[in-house]
Amino acid sequence: MYKILIVEDDMDIAQTLKNQLDKYGYQGVIVQNFDKVLDRFQEFQPHLVLMDINLPAFDGYYWSRKIRKVSNCPIMILSARMSEADQVYGIENGADDFITKPFSLEVVLAKINGQIRRIYGEYAVDAQARILKKGNTTLNLDTVRLSTTETEDLLTVKELRLCTMLFEAYPNVVTRQQLLSAIWDDETFVEENTLTVNIVRLRKKLETIHSSLEIITIRGIGYQLAEKHI
Known part of the structure; x- marks a missing residue:
């Protein structure tokens, strides 16, 4: 129960x-x-x-x-x-x-x-020792942390799901609809700005851990995880 x-x-x-x-x-x-x-x-x-x-x-x-x-x-x-x-x-x-x-x-x-x-149910992420790595950044689904060799940051549930989709799709674009469908059970009940707010939070965490990655907004389509151009 x-x-x-x-x-x-x-x-x-x-x-x-x-x-x-x-x-x-x-x-x-x-x-x-x-x-x-x-x-x-x-x-x-x-x-x-x-x-x-x-x-x-x-x-x-x-x-x-x-x-x-x-x-x-x-x-x-x-x-x-x-x-x-x-x-x-x-x-x-x-x-x-x-x-x-x-x-x-x-x-x-x-x-x-x-x-x-x-x-917890049928849509739960299978986090059996899964570690995703792109650039200098590691996403650990067991510890729910985003890290580099310098530091790490804990993710919320929604940040974890967003991050997982972006990592797995890399370097392809993930549409807003795909993100909404994957994270929320029914988009009818989602506040309009909730996805945007979570993306902003995830961007801040990438910056905090000095990640070489960034989340790019593809206007009218969705988001893409990419290496920063220095």
Whole structure:
């Protein structure tokens, strides 16, 4: 049974989510002490986290960053904040998806199902000691890290899938549609800028580790992994 941690201080919403999850065969657990979200996460070891933003003491961005330091577990933000900046900030702080309130329980469930299939189910990446190397850069699917001989950086779930597709397609172009189809279960539920934000984050990580690679935008088509021209 897949376990879902619910970090939501509105107990009516939290209980509604738990009831829906239980109904469809998940094990939902509601966080009660919002000063110890990370402790509860490590104790429960969930397969996915539903994270509200407006929480007592520390907000959901803070807890997303804390969780991301110890786990690549998918984090789905649930928030009444609807601006593009809020969504970008959520993704930049480790979230894998952003659902605005008020939300449809069917949409939330569909997104959870998609994440579970992608990460743990029939669409999961076979990472049996797989290491992909291009230029001076190595992508290790076991450790979920992008590295050079100088340094390394940890990837989020979506960054891993994007990076894997770009590495495997190298030097060919990967279309936006291919990336969306590979990473998200149903593009109907994807925010328009989510792919772009994840590409920007991945570019920054390539720069951080001093990679010889770069991600080129092929306007109107998609993205291409290539060696930098120096």
